[in-house]
Amino acid sequence: MKTNAEKSLKLIIQIEKLNIEYKKLSEKIAEHAYKCWDSKIEVSSPFSTNVSACLTDWLEKKFEIEYSNCPVTGREYEHKRPYYVAPLMTEKDCPHCYAALQVIKERKLLKQKRGRIKAQITKLAKREILKELNQ
């Protein structure tokens, strides 16, 4: 049976490894986006400097206007429904930004994993605080 100190150290090391991996994935995402950016600069005119990777647009929250009828007055009203285009995009839309999206998904999973480990550390810390209080 491991002591709480040993468990804590193991968890802290796991978090640090995930932090390193997180940084690597973020760099990978940027690399893919830069490739898109570069390929767009090649085809755009030298006067247009306003170039960005499609990824920026894909990850932007967009709104669709929908119409409904009020159940009380029966009058039609409009409301905005938020959506993202990212899940609809394929490799054909842009291979670079699509590759970046895949890495973003991977990074999301890593973030969840990191969250679970942080929760374990919090649990251990709370247990230790309780011990201190009861002494």
Ligand SMILES: [Zn+2]
């Ligand atoms: Zn792109």
